Structures are given as structure tokens and as C-alpha cells.
Amino acid sequence: MSEGSEARDAVGDYKAGWHDPENSTIRFDFGLSEKVVRDISQIKNEPEWMTEIRVKAYRHFVERPMPTWGNTKELMEIDFDKVCYFLKSSEGIGSSWDDVPEDIRNTFDRLGIPEAEQKWLSGVTTQYESETVYHSIREDLEKQGVIFLDMDSGLREHEDIVKKYFGSVIPYSDNKFSALNTAVWSGGSFIYVPKGVHVEMPVQAYFRINAKNMGQFERTLIIADEGSSIHYVEGCTAPTYSTDSLHSAVVELLALPGAHIRYTTVQNWSNNVYNLVTKRGVAHENAKIEWVDGNIGSKLTMKYPAVILKGEGSHAEVISVAYAGSGQHQDAGAKVHHMASNTTSNILSKSISKDGGRGSYRGMAKVMPKAENCRMNIVCDALILDEESRTDTYPTMEIANSTAHCEHEASVSKVGDEQLFYLMSRGHTEAEALGMIVNGFFEPFTRELPMEYAVELNKLMSLEMEGSIG
């Protein structure tokens, strides 16, 4: 339909593709060496032990081969020498919105952060390039004793907590990219919720990559102490650049006995970004960890939010959606390890591929020999919008205890001509009809999001559907 291609031209390939002139005060040359790693640590005035972890991690990164699974062809195309590993974009951390430099504020305006804050936030931390420029905590959070800082400040102000937990869930030696992140991390969030404290409103942070070839290596650590609860929300958009960018974050969650952490991500990297993220949580007795993870955009995403069910009666929930358009590969899924008895997990994974995009579900579900009466339920649904697109499922289950109860369901569907005709007969264009079908498919995920994110995601998917039909 000609209307479709016109819409695509008007919209362009990426809808949030603006960028501000770079206005950086400190910028490193491209490429990585032990000296760069030590310099980063020195500029940040870090304690010796952190410098040492960075250096060890760097050495491991150099020795560690690329993963031999996932999209190995794309991985080999990452040129680590063309990535800038540190960029400090403003003088310091703004304590209020007015202190944030104007061009940066303009960018955030376009992302709608101030309004979002009014309605939803109990605290904002906004990562702009490598370092947090804006950070505020609502008074009630402070009164409750909740610590919500950017990771650099967290290390300075709460070194004892950081030292205890940093790398305890994801050691640098976990994989090549966790090693890289540990070596050069900058920014990210540090949250500690004291015993029995329930943070009622979701707290959220936005991340973007703005500078050309800018690697973004944020590091997030969330500790929910006994019987506490928190919902953390992270949203990402990035402007379009012609050269590839690397995003390699590490997120560690600790849910101590009876605690509940929900971590929600909606990300929309531009389609030149390599998004290679390690996310893992440890759930102690009767704790609950939920990953709500939406991957739209990027060139290649490899991300498998994981939960280690370490304590008896703990529970894991991983709900993820992935959208792969032209030239994109979403290799996403989930990992759950049942280490203790009476632990339960639910995994729901939904992917859409369009215009030759590729969506893969890669899952690992493990039950250890001594874990009795575990239950796991895995559902993977794929929706393919055209003949050129592709979907794969790579489920792995290792069940070492016969009392485990496991269910796995997978489905692949295509958008039917009769469905489209039905919706078009109600006045909806082909693109609108497709948008309705696609948003309906994602609905089990979308309904878990805070309202604003749900609205934004629906809009985004509707835009993606424009021009998708020839």
C-alpha cells in the first residue's frame, strides 16, 4: 500500500533520533588499555580495592574469548578500539532540575522527564552519557532511610555496603561483557531499601547514549533488605548515529529474606547499538524478584535476565518482550536457577519479528538436586509479520530433582489476512490494524508497566507498524 511507504519516509527509521551537540568536559581517546582503566578510577577518586577490581576485570576481559553462542557473527564485528570508554558530560551532579545544563535539559524535555517526575517518580536519576547529571530523592524516601544514588556517589558515601555486595551476584569473570563493564563502569543506580520499608511509588531512571561511539557501561546495584519492597523502572531511548555504539550494563539485585524487587525496563536503542547486558538477582528465603523487560530497537541485543532462587520459598517472575525490525536481532530470554526447595518461577517471553528482523528466545531453567517441590512455568510466543523475518527458540532445562514440576509452551503465529480484513472493515488502515494486533500481542507485558510507559510503548509500536506493509 502506497500510504505505508509514505508514512515510513515521513517517520524515518528512528523516531527519537535527535541529539545535542556534545558538550563534554572530560573525554578519553578511543580504545581500552590498563592505563585507561586506572585513569577512570583515579578521576573518580575511587578506593584502592575498586581500582584493583577494575584492573583484574580488564585483564579477564582481554583474555576471555567472545561467546561462541548467540549471534557470533555480529559479536565479532564489535571493534572495541573504536569505543570511547569514559566521557564526563557536565561539571557535577545537579541537585535540582535548574542546575542541569540547558542543552541537556532540552534533551530531557523532549523525553518528557519533568512531567513524568511529577506524576510518577519518587526519585529521579538520569544518566546522561557516562555520569549522572541529575538526581533527586523525594523527602519521604529519605525519611524512610532509602538510599537512592548514582553508583559513583553510592561508592563514595556508602563504601561499606558497596564493597560487600558489588560483584557478589555477577562477578567480573561471569562473562566477557560483565568483565568489560566491571573494568570501565560509570554511573548507574545504587539503591538500598532498609528492613521492612515499602517504597510505594516506582523509582525510575533514564539512560541514553548521546555521543558518537560512546560506550555506556552503567552499573546498578539494588539491595532490598528483609521484608522490604521496591519497584525500579528504567527507560532508554537513544539518538541515531551512523557508527556503532556499545551498551554493556550490569545490574545486580539482592532480595534478602521476604523482600520483593521488581525491575522494569523499556528500552528503545537506535538500531546501531549493541546491547549486551547482564542482569541477575538473588532471591533469599520467601523473597520475590520480577524482571519486566522490553527490548525494542538496537542492532543486537543479548540479554537474559536471571534469578537465582537461593532461599526456600522464593519466587521468580520474568516477563519479556522483544521487537526485531529490519537488520535487528533480539536474542533475549531468561534464566532461573532453583537452588532451594519450594521455589517457583514463571517465564513469559513474547517476540515480534518484522522486515527480516530476527527474534530468539534463549532460556535456561535449572533445578538443583536438593531442591524439592519446585515449580516452573515457561511460555514463549512469537509473532512473525512477514516471510523474511525469523524466530527461534533455544530452551534448555536441567532438572536434577524428580519432584520438580515443569511446564513449557511455545507458539509461533503469523498475522492473518482475515484478522487484518476484519479490523480494516472497522475503518482502520492496514498499518493501524497491524498496530492493534501487535499491541494486543504485547498486552500481557504492557499491562505490567506504569501507565506512561504503556502509552509510550503502544505509540512506539504503532509507529513501527507504519510503512511495514508494501
Added chain:
Amino acid sequence: MSNDDEAILEVKGLKVGIEDTPILKGIDLRIPKGEIHAIMGRNGSGKTTTANVIMGHPAYNIEEGEILLDGENLQEMEPWERSRQGVFLSFQYPQSIPGLQVGNFLRKSVSSVRGEEAARGSDFRVKLNQAMEELDIPKSFLSRYVNDGFSGGEKKRFEILQLMLLEPRLAVLDETDSGLDIDGIRTVAKGINSVVKGTENGALIITHYSRILEHVNPDRVHVMIGGKIVASGGPSLAILLEDNGYDWLEEQIAKGADFQ
């Protein structure tokens, strides 16, 4: 005598095939303003094809003839354009759209077909509530997903609910009565009547049986056999057909009887 500009729908010499198979072999049909017409016929006679072609289903090739709505040729229009022009099709097998909420879908459809104003504010809500009450549809229906897990009867009521909200110029109802019990048929007929009776709009009811016609009172009844309309008449034709069957009608036509 009516003249051309008073017809809502005019189908002239319509020949339609799917791939290489001819299905409609020359259909002529004219529905004047405010009239309800019925097409009766057995399975495979071309009834559903007629409905789909009027709505613009992409699978069919129009080989000859034209379809005019209020004198305007629909041939080059996409289904959604026809819908906005005032064509509505109540589907024999409505499609389910998991995850798409009924309330949301209705509002979007009214906005697309009748304009944003019509989908806004209390007018929409009042109309929606009235229509749902008339069709015995509970409020909880609005938060369900479109046709997802609906019973046969619920699907048909939902089609009529859409009909009532979209207020089309021409409602085409493809076997809306099939699978409904007598109460369901009565309810659905009430909905159809409320949209057409006393207005300048029109309807085309496609059915196997005369039952629904008892509640709708069509102005004309057409009988379709083998991709052609072989007989047309008043409401009594439906009763005649119901009493004697299609075979009898074919015999009568073979003997030279004229039901036009």
C-alpha cells in the same frame, strides 16, 4: 419509480472470481434508501462472496461490473475507506484479536469511521450504554479482548453492537442469525431495525433461513443459486422458499417460472 441517485447500493453486472475460479457470475442488485434487502441461498451459492466483495476483501478479483455506494464507485477503495464511506459488514466468523480490549476497540473504530468527535465524551458513553442494554450485553464485556473466547452468540451480539455504534449507510449482515437461538435472533433483529428503520440507511441481510426475516421484515428478498440471483420478490418469497426448498425453486425456474 425510484431513480439512480436514490439508491444506497447498486451492484451492476458483477463478476467475481478467486484465483481462477469464477464465483459470482453477473449480479445485479439495487437497494434504495431506507430499505432492507435479503439474499437467501444455500452454502456455496456466492452469498458470502457478495458480502466480502462489497466490503473490499483483497482475495477476490472483480472481473466485470461495478459496486456503487450512493452513486460512488467503491472499486478502487480499500476496506477502511469503504468503512469510512459508510459500508459495514457483520462477519459470519468474526476474528479474535487477543490483547485488544473491546472498549478501546469500539472507541477507536467509532473515531475512525465517524470522526474523533463522535468517539469523545459523554455522547459516546451514553450511546454505548444504550446499545449494550438493548443487546443484553453486560458491562464486563468492555474489558474483554475482541472476540477472544467469545461464544457464538456473544460474537454475533458484538457485531451488532458495532453496527449500532458505527451507524453505517449500508449494513451488510453475513449470516448473523446462524448459531443463534430464537431470543438471540430477536435481539439481533432489534439492533438491525434500530439502525435502519425510519432512516435513509439500508441493509443487506444474507441468510440461509427465513427466521430472522420474520423479525426484520425485508422490503425485497433475492435468491442466489450458483453465483447468480435467480429470483427476487417480496417477503412472501422467503416463506415460499422456506416451505418448498431450493430444489423446488430450481425446478420452477427450469420450467420457466419467473420470480424476478
